[in-house]
Amino acid sequence: MVQAKTWVLKKHFDGFPKSSDFELKVEELPEPKDGEVLLQAVFLSVDPYMRNFSALSMKEGDVMIGGQVATVVQSKHPDYPVGSHVVGPHGWRTHTVCSGAAMDPVLPDWPQDLPLSLALGTIGMTGMSALNGIEEILQLKKGETLLVNAASGAVGSVVGQIAKIKGCKVVGSAGSDDKVAFLRELGFDQVFNYKTVGSLEDALRTASPEGYDCFFENVGGHYSTVALQQMKDFGRIAVCGSISLYNDSKPQTGPYPHPIMIIKQLKMEGFLQSRWNHKNQECMKRLMAWVKEGKIKYREHVTKGFDNMPAAFMGILRGENIGKAVVAV
DSSP states (O other): OEEEEEEEEOSOOSSSOOGGGEEEEEEEEOOOOTTEEEEEEEEEEOOTHHHHHHHHHOOTTOBOOOOEEEEEEEEOOTTSOTTOEEEEOOOSBSEEEEEGGGOEEOOTTOOTTSOGGGGTTTTSHHHHHHHHIIIIIIOOOTTOEEEESSTTBHHHHHHHHHHHHTTOEEEEEESSHHHHHHHHHHTOSEEEETTTSSOHHHHHHHHOTTOEEEEEESSOTHHHHHHHTTEEEEEEEEEOOOTTTTTOSSOOOOOOSOHHHHHTTOEEEEOOGGGGGGGHHHHHHHHHHHHHTTSSOOOEEEEEOGGGHHHHHHHHHTTOOSBEEEEEO
16 A cells, blocks of 8 residues: 555635635555556645645635656556656645546656756746647737736746747736846846836736737736726637736736726637647647747746645735746655
8 A cells, every 4th residue: 555645725715715715635556457557746836826726716725736747657547657757636646546538648758867846847838828828719820919917927928928939919918027037048138017007007008008919917907997898809818827916815906897898899708728639749849849940948946846736825915936847756
């Protein structure tokens, strides 16, 4: 029998999460049956969406949700030999017994000089969220102008680089001077620190006086209210996140529906990456190729130790990360 350490939701969050809202538990796992494998986590993902999903779909006592890269340590499945690596939504666990249907293999030609943690980020869910948000929702075209907020994060940083690959002008905002410097390194055309500008409206107008064809939305709240008014007629908005709202004890009064959406005939659509799970392997191959070619650069915020999962999670909600946040088990 294998013992697995798990982090569970002890108490639903009231405002910003606290350490006391989580509980570390140990459970005994059964031996794998035919068609199953035993996984040992190598890297675990921490993402802002976990805050929202925990409030909407989790019960107290449930294991915290999230993706992980894991090694197969026991196998009774012909397609997953011992020592192979997989990606799956197995949550905050050190070990998992599961069937082949509950995971995807890491790309077979994974370069030895690239960290496997990228299978959770730039070449994983966050990278695919960026790619599908741009291509499926925004249908971004060469020569258009794209606005990205939370642009130094796991998704936003990839969004901007894919848009540059497609020949677009990219404006990005972030919440610190270090993050803004990172966006410059990535090749964003215009960048600014939204916390230090005198006026968000003026900063957006200065960065792109002609307005914005597309907006990749990760923040919500006041930012959206201001950005909507900077959109061009028939602009498109992909809503990937709303991190400014996740930790509110009382819901904010949002900007939707907003009269400007009618006047400018804007199109806004929310999405989850899981809509395109059937394209995962294709998307990962494209992202891998861009990383190999140097067209997409990445930065990771790595926290060491499974016991530090709650601290890492709360850290991303405070904006401590640049790039993708992961925990090395």
